[in-house]
Amino acid sequence: MNELALAIPWLGKRNPAAARWVLVLLAVGAPLIAMLFGKSWVRILDFAMLYVMLAIGLNLVVGFAGLLDLGYIAFYAVGAYTFAFLASPHFELHLPFWLVLPLGAVFAALAGIILGLPTLRLRGDYLAIVTLGFGEIVRIFMNNLNHPINITNGPQGINMIDPLVLFGWDISKPLKVGDEITINSLFLYYYVFLACVVLSVVFVQRLQVSRVGRAWAAIRDDELAAKAIGINTRNMKLLAFSLGATFGGVAGGLFAAFQGFVSPESFSLMESIAVLTMIVFGGMGNLAGVIVGALALTALPEVLRHVAVPVQQAVFGHVLLDPEVLRMLLLSLAMIFMMLLRPAGLIPAYSRYSRPELVVGKEAGR
Amino acid sequence: METLLQQIVNGLVVGSVYALIALGYTMVYGILGLINFAHGDVLMVGALVALEAIRLLQIHAPELGLVPTLLAGLSISVVVCMLLGYTIERTAYRRLRNAPRLAPLITAIGVSFLLQTIAMIIWGRNYHSFPELISTAPLEAVPGVFITPVQIAILMVSAVLMVALVLLVNKTRLGRAMRATAENHKVASLMGVDTNKIIAATFVIGSALAAVAGVMFSANYGTAHYAMGFLPGLKAFTAAVLGGIGNLGGAMLGGLVLGLVESIGAGYIADMSFGFLNSSYQDIFAFIILGIVLIFRPTGLLGERVADRA
Amino acid sequence: MxxxxxxxxxxxxxxxxxxxxxxxxxxxxxxxxxxxxxxxxxxxxxxxxxxxxxxxxxxxxxxxxxxxxxxxxxxxxxxxxxxxxxxxxxxxxxxxxxxxxxxxxxxxxxxxxxxxxxxxxxxxxxxxxxxxxxxxxxxxxxxNDVQQGLGIGKYAATSLGKKVAVIDDRTAYGQGLADEVDKAVKASGGTVVTREFTSDKATDFLAILTRIKAKNPDVIVYSGMDAQGGPMLKQIKQLGINAKFITGDGGCTGEIIKLAGEAIGPNAYCTQPGLPLxxxxxxxxxxxxxxxxxxxxxxxxxxxxxxxxxxxxxxxxxxxxxxxxxxxxxxxxxxxxxxxxxxAFDARGDIKDGAVTVYQFKAGKWEPVQ
Structure with missing residues (x-):
């Protein structure tokens, strides 16, 4: 959290303590602010929290351990489908979330190991293309495993997934406090997701400076040297894949419960690339950067959608570019110029254990 | 029997298009170590520019025959794509040669999106029909096995271009400079090679190949679309890695192998798996073959031809 | 207010x-x-x-x-x-x-x-x-697609030929419709000789069409969109397949006619839920x-x-x-x-007696049959 607080412009460096409080207030009050613009913005905020979790998980693999994974969304899919299988009318199972969510995480971790084992020997870009293939294979299987036995219900997806029920309390229903106040379920989801994000942040921060985190940094910066000083690179890489996948699995389960509907379309290659873009955009290897990247890239398209049409109508009298096109245009330009001007991301990694510029060393020489 | 033969013909045609695209990926990767994600979209631009040029030619110069119109359209699109390739390298990639490894990858994805979006603004979201300038009427080569003149043209053009490229790389001064740059930028520049120029030339040649591939692709299937480059680009990239990225022979082999595997796989998987699997898995053969090959040969079928890098 | x-x-x-x-x-x-x-x-x-x-x-x-x-x-x-x-x-x-x-x-x-x-x-x-x-x-x-699938399957099996090959594009729409066609063909006394699959981003259907050709069907049902249907018609012609072709509302457009060019003919049919205006x-x-x-x-x-x-x-x-x-x-x-x-609606909320109209390609456009 500290890094994120320090990243607040102006205040962060002058008064870190105050910045921390501002951050907490922002995190807690965000849905209230969003509410001023309408409930649909609270929903967007909920999605943003899920992307933050995904970005944190992927950052573990790519940013910390230096393993380029282009099929990360597969783990999100595994988590989401596990939730859908075990808590929906599809198999007539309605297991409670505290069982389903961890199971999703476990399955995702297993998937991470299944992906990791055969690919241990592969380097850089070979790894990228194999993970990309893995992501596609998972998606295509989910799209087609309705024949000869119906497992995933194919392209139709699985509907009517159970909402989160915390100790007998269904958070998809508005909460009534007394007679006057009712709290919308979108808010409740936000706080549940926020809690997950905070837990992840604390966990990952501890992890980064632990033995494991340092071992990853060593592998990322020079695998040969890491081996030479006695790091078991095989186990460490597998650990990175499976831990990263765990985050994807949890986020996937939450997504399934929140949306109530999963279908293979939601787990396309574009989603993997979107999450990767978030972390690179924000600052790879840096937790604060990754979070900011995820928030910015989830909100930007939505802001554009709402602003683009009225602005164009006011300026040109009619709509020149529809918001979808404009969004793609700005996103692609942002990706290009961001990398040209700040290749290390919005908030570059600066701590002792996260220095992506070291990764550069080798390749840059050529 | 004729079914199998037909599947082999289908596979060879698709495979040679993959191979042609894969060459562009592999050349850039061999020299820069960069996955040029935008390569498939250069192909798309090639197809759409050719389409536009042919449309205009048909209106303003209808007396031109079919083949000259196609050749004119093709030349225009090749020139446009060469310029495009040069521009992309100059503006988006050159500054990033010493940046963190992932930065150019993200830029490449950005360029890919940008090209698609611009194409969408210019040509709209609809599929366009590509005029039939070479006949697609089937010829019965062997009883029961059909091949069209377009497909024959594709096979021939690909073969000629591949041979030409191999000669260029192995027999000319430019080719030697390219190989030297691929081995080691610094040493090459110390030897008097203008590496910036060589890298630019690589992009220009790769883009020209993509333009040709795009026109052939559209002429064969009769359609062009702003997002048409993505899937062939992905497959071709897989083919390049399969063969051993950075290796010209590998790209060709990888492309053909992939085309054949897809076609025969889709045709026979249902029978081979006793009805459990079916043609809906067509798109994963590429990745499964890739996975298997890389597990046993981590540098692809023919191996990587560039200096080892960690 | x-x-x-x-x-x-x-x-x-x-x-x-x-x-x-x-x-x-x-x-x-x-x-x-x-x-x-x-x-x-x-x-x-x-x-x-x-x-x-x-x-x-x-x-x-x-x-x-x-x-x-x-x-x-x-x-x-x-x-x-x-x-x-x-x-x-x-x-x-x-x-x-x-x-x-x-x-x-x-x-x-x-x-x-x-x-x-x-x-x-x-x-x-x-x-x-x-x-x-x-x-x-x-x-x-x-x-809905059940009603349309029934319409396509019944028409294909009773008016176009008994042996039917079904292709779908593995989207929610395509697969849902194809499953209904499959059922309706069987119910109308036809046989589904093979079911093949493609994707909504594909352009090459030669592999699956070659497979279909080997099964020698009377009619090919395609359950998907026009952007794939057009090239598919071309490739059907390329492989010298003589079967009739019918597709649902996703392919019942003017686009498919443009994309298929000379490959579309009176052998091509399509359906649209509802009646023509x-x-x-x-x-x-x-x-x-x-x-x-x-x-x-x-x-x-x-x-x-x-x-x-x-x-x-x-x-x-x-x-x-x-x-x-x-x-x-x-x-x-x-x-x-x-x-x-x-x-009027039925118990589920679907329109009662939803009509489905079959069209045939004639003189450059889709004309309602009957």
């Missing part, structure tokens, strides 16, 4: 003959941007025309004269946006929603309408699942009114949207209230002559 009430109240005092008017807002939602924007506008205009005509005629609910207003929104044919828009309707307190176009948008949005207690009538979403979720107030005025009972008259009001041609969905809006108003009239909780129960019971024919 409050201000207008006050203003009207003041007027009412001035001239006591004028009754107080209540404004009833209905939502109309469809993609208003992107590739399907013309179809989305068609839906919006259909709703607009219906409500304007009701306003002109004058509707009284619970003793008060009401004025209907349209709140039009864009879902960009995207499921996530659709849920956001749905949320906005609930927030704005609309009394009913006519939309969405795409099943992928309708299904996730219907959940939000259901929770918000707002009845939804889709004029265009054909996925059977929409009305199978157990929501009490989800309806549609167009035939000039075959609808109220079609001709509707077309004139629509053209006069919007100076635009009816695309496809305007009559369905018009009848969807009418169904909501008729239910309100029957309940004598615009309160969703009160009129929703009457929506399932409406029975009135609409533009598309008699508007």
């Amino acid at each position: 409050k201000y207008s009430l006050v203003a009207l109240a003041v007027l009412g005092l001035g001239a006591s003959a004028v009754q107080a008017q209540e404004v009833v807002k209905l939502g109309a939602v469809a993609p208003l941007t992107g590739t399907q924007s013309h179809l989305g506008k068609d839906i919006e205009n259909g709703v607009r025309l219906a409500l304007e005509e009701y306003n002109a005629k004058g509707v009284t609910l619970g003793g008060k004269k009401v004025k209907f207003e349209v709140m039009a929104e864009d879902d960009a044919a995207d499921p996530k946006t659709a849920t956001t828009v749905a949320q906005r309707f609930v927030d704005a307190g609309v009394k009913g929603v006519i939309g969405h176009l795409n099943s992928g948008a309708s299904i996730p949005a219907s959940r939000i309408y259901n929770e918000g207690g707002i009845p939804q009538v889709s004029p265009a979403s054909t996925n059977p699942k929409l009305t199978q979720q157990g929501f009490k107030a989800t309806f549609r005025t167009i035939a 000039d075959k609808m009972p109220g079609g001709k008259d509707f077309n004139t009114r629509f053209k006069k009001r919007f100076n635009a041609d009816v695309q496809i969905y305007a009559p369905y949207a018009y009848d969807a809006a009418s169904a909501i108003v008729e239910a309100m009239k029957a309940a004598n209230s615009s309160d969703p909780a009160k009129y929703a129960a009457h929506l399932g019971k409406v029975n009135f002559p609409g533009v598309i024919g008699t508007v």
